Amino acid sequence: MKPIAHSPDPDDLVSRLGRWSAGRGPLYLLLAARLRRLVDEGALPPGSLLPPDRRLAKALAVGRTTVVAAYDTLRQEGRLVRRQGSGTRVARAALAPAAAVAGDAPRVTETSNPLFLHLLEAPDDVILLSCAAPAEPPxxxxxxxxxxxxxxxxxxxxxxxxxxxxxxxxxxxxxxxxxxxxxxxxxxxxxxxxxxxxxxxxxxxxxxxxxxxxxxxxxxxxxxxxxxxxxxxxxxxxxxxxxxxxxxxxxxxxxxxxxxxxxxxxxxxxxxxxxxxxxxxxxxxxxxxxxxxxxxxxxxxxxxxxxxxxxxxxxxxxxxxxxxxxxxxxxxxxxxxxxxxxxxxxxxxxxxxxxxxxxxxxxxxxxxxDLGSVRAARLRTLRAGHAHLRGELARLLPSWSCAPATGGQTLWVRLPHGDGVSFAQVALRHGVAVLPGATADALGGSVRHLRLHFLLPPDVLTEAVRRLAAAWAEYAPALGAEPDEEAKAKPGGKPGASLQGITL
The missing domain is CATH 3.40.640.10 (Type I PLP-dependent aspartate aminotransferase-like (Major domain))
Structure with missing residues (x-):
């Protein structure tokens, strides 16, 4: 991923953080651990200006106290510098072995796309509804x-x-x-x-x-x-x-x-x-x-x-x-x-x-x-998955809207309110990774959209939608509010930590 030399867009930093909340422990420590890795790898080079507490908290759908605690943890380690009026920056001393000071760092061309970053994560308990490809070879x-x-x-x-x-x-x-x-x-x-x-x-x-x-x-x-x-x-x-x-x-x-x-x-x-x-x-x-x-x-x-x-x-x-x-x-x-x-x-x-x-x-x-027989079998699976996912969404998330697909392997879902980037963070803490529409839109639109695929077995799709519904029940009432993240955290660091992970 490209190094961030100036103030990053919070949504861009969110995508770089990947499945930061999928581990065990308090959310602020999980966030600090992922930020620490970005600093040490040079993706956040010395001098980088990080988003303000409130803006990053909103993008991550967490309380401001979670971001403040994470920033303070890294400040105490000497990786961040926080000054009133000048914001939070990566410390000059936090220099990765191969990196130089901001502006002199070598060009990095690694991806910051959440679709690919989910593939780079170690296997965990998150169902990937973000990566649409057949899971089983014929x-x-x-x-x-x-x-x-x-x-x-x-x-x-x-x-x-x-x-x-x-x-x-x-x-x-x-x-x-x-x-x-x-x-x-x-x-x-x-x-x-x-x-x-x-x-x-x-x-x-x-x-x-x-x-x-x-x-x-x-x-x-x-x-x-x-x-x-x-x-x-x-x-x-x-x-x-x-x-x-x-x-x-x-x-x-x-x-x-x-x-x-x-x-x-x-x-x-x-x-x-x-x-x-x-x-x-x-x-x-x-x-x-x-x-x-x-x-x-x-x-x-x-x-x-x-x-x-x-x-x-x-x-x-x-x-x-x-x-x-x-x-x-x-x-x-x-x-x-x-x-x-x-x-x-x-x-x-x-x-x-x-x-x-x-x-x-x-x-x-x-x-x-002999691609015809392979294709016919794949289409039978896709048609069944499409019908099942739409049925489960209608049953558990009737306020969400999506037109039926005539082919392909994904649904383009519109949320009634909120935005896909911050909702994806809540969904991740419930064990489902989804692709926010804004990450695919160079016009800056599709903010309320999600892309969900229907390639998983019916029972996994049912579980995925159940988790999405639980995430929506937490997310929708909190819009415009600032939840007390530490009060909500369960033992293990996230709701449903023992569940099998899902990616749509």
């Missing part, structure tokens, strides 16, 4: 590995991907009405690496990037790492506001436009075909590279014929993977684009890993040959 995956035959006389270094896999992915596009050759396919370590390579190749500091608001937070992380400037366009019930997107492209000529046309992450909307065609034609006419994230495109609940991908309407850079249909642990993705772009991306990828894991690529070839 039996076909194990069968494919069991029958795997590795090629002989091959170094195994293929930066652009194995030829047989590039051919299989290309054939899949051709079968969907988009003529594609293997030279137009780059195999990547998941779709995230594909987006990362595109950002590195196409973006320079200060470049504009058209993004949906809200959008996939992992993409926003990559664009910020490239020091690009997000140009957000709102997403409505029918997906991206294409008319506004065209105006933004005409006015700013961004270096890149990034969209999720089908089952948009996080809202679940689908861009109508005519709107998609207009977007592609405008981007092509204006010379704006258009990236379509297709990771969720195969997860349609209905039986109607699927619409053509954006690539059918013109020059589009498509990014896909097997992580949502098969399993998140199968790190095989791809980029489809002009052969000249793919060749440049392959040269860039060669700098980093010389090519993806060969056994996984061979397994992917086999799975792509």
């Amino acid at each position: 039996p076909e995956l194990a069968e494919a590995y069991h029958s795997l035959v590795l090629p002989g006389g091959d170094l195994g270094y293929h930066p652009a991907g194995l030829g047989v896999l590039r051919e299989a992915v290309a054939a899949r596009y051709a079968g969907r009405g988009v003529p594609t050759g293997p030279g137009q396919i780059l195999v990547t370590t998941g779709a995230q690496q594909g987006l990362s390579l595109l950002a590195r190749l196409l973006l320079a500091p200060g470049d504009g990037v058209l993004v949906e608001a809200p959008t996939y937070p992992g993409a926003l992380d990559l664009f910020r790492e490239a020091a690009a400037v997000p140009l957000p366009v709102a997403v409505g019930p029918d997906g991206l506001d294409v008319a506004e997107a065209v105006r933004v492209m005409e006015r700013h000529r961004p270096a890149l436009a990034y969209v999720v046309a089908r089952f948009q992450n996080p809202t679940g909307t689908v861009l109508p075909p005519l709107a998609g065609r207009r977007l592609v034609e405008a981007a092509n006419a204006l010379g704006v590279p258009l990236v379509d994230d297709e990771v969720l495109a195969d997860l349609a609940f209905g039986t109607a014929r699927e619409p053509l991908p954006l690539s059918a309407y013109g020059e589009v850079i498509a990014v896909g993977s097997l992580s949502k249909v098969v399993w998140g642990g199968l790190r095989i993705g791809w980029v489809r684009g002009p052969a000249s772009l793919i060749a440049r991306l392959a040269r860039l990828k060669a700098l980093h890993d010389l090519g993806c894991d060969v056994p996984s690529q061979l397994v992917a070839v086999r799975l792509l040959g």
Whole structure:
């Protein structure tokens, strides 16, 4: 995560704190421990100005006394300096071994995205409703590995991907009405690496990037790492506001436009075909590279014929993977684009890993040959989870609202009041991690939204909603009030400390 050299936004610091309250003991000690780690790792370099007590307390949904006690603990250790009128700063003496003083610290490009930070935490009693990926691999995956035959006389270094896999992915596009050759396919370590390579190749500091608001937070992380400037366009019930997107492209000529046309992450909307065609034609006419994230495109609940991908309407850079249909642990993705772009991306990828894991690529070839059965089983599970989660939300949290999804794996939930960032902190103390909508919205909107996935077994989803309801019962009456956090704390440091953790 990037070092904070000046006064951080409280919400940004909250995301960096991760699951700080999921341990045992008084909340102020848990908060002090996580802040201490950020200071010692250099994520909060010497001289950093921390948020005022009340602002951080509000963002964390705790009493001000909790933040004051945590700050004072670190002050006594010499890590923080607190002065009337100048705020709370990281002490100059609190210098991590590899760090320098504020302003001279080396650039750090680690993530501050709560979606990824939850994955970096050690296993604990928190149910992760924030990370949407299949938790169980299908039996076909194990069968494919069991029958795997590795090629002989091959170094195994293929930066652009194995030829047989590039051919299989290309054939899949051709079968969907988009003529594609293997030279137009780059195999990547998941779709995230594909987006990362595109950002590195196409973006320079200060470049504009058209993004949906809200959008996939992992993409926003990559664009910020490239020091690009997000140009957000709102997403409505029918997906991206294409008319506004065209105006933004005409006015700013961004270096890149990034969209999720089908089952948009996080809202679940689908861009109508005519709107998609207009977007592609405008981007092509204006010379704006258009990236379509297709990771969720195969997860349609209905039986109607699927619409053509954006690539059918013109020059589009498509990014896909097997992580949502098969399993998140199968790190095989791809980029489809002009052969000249793919060749440049392959040269860039060669700098980093010389090519993806060969056994996984061979397994992917086999799975792509019979993806229909794997996809059908995944969709049955998704449809059942979708119905169950919506039913439990209606039963236990009737004041929350969310439209039914037509595909994908998440619900976009609106709270009746409050904000998702502070509620997520209360939910965490009840054993559930959720993704606040504001973390995905470069417009600064979606404050009252949460993204919840329905990939967990029915009994776990029921337990997750029960905990969310308990968190809401604590949170809603306290809006505008300042609870006495230490009086509320139970032995063990948090309500329900003995419960199995859940992430939605």
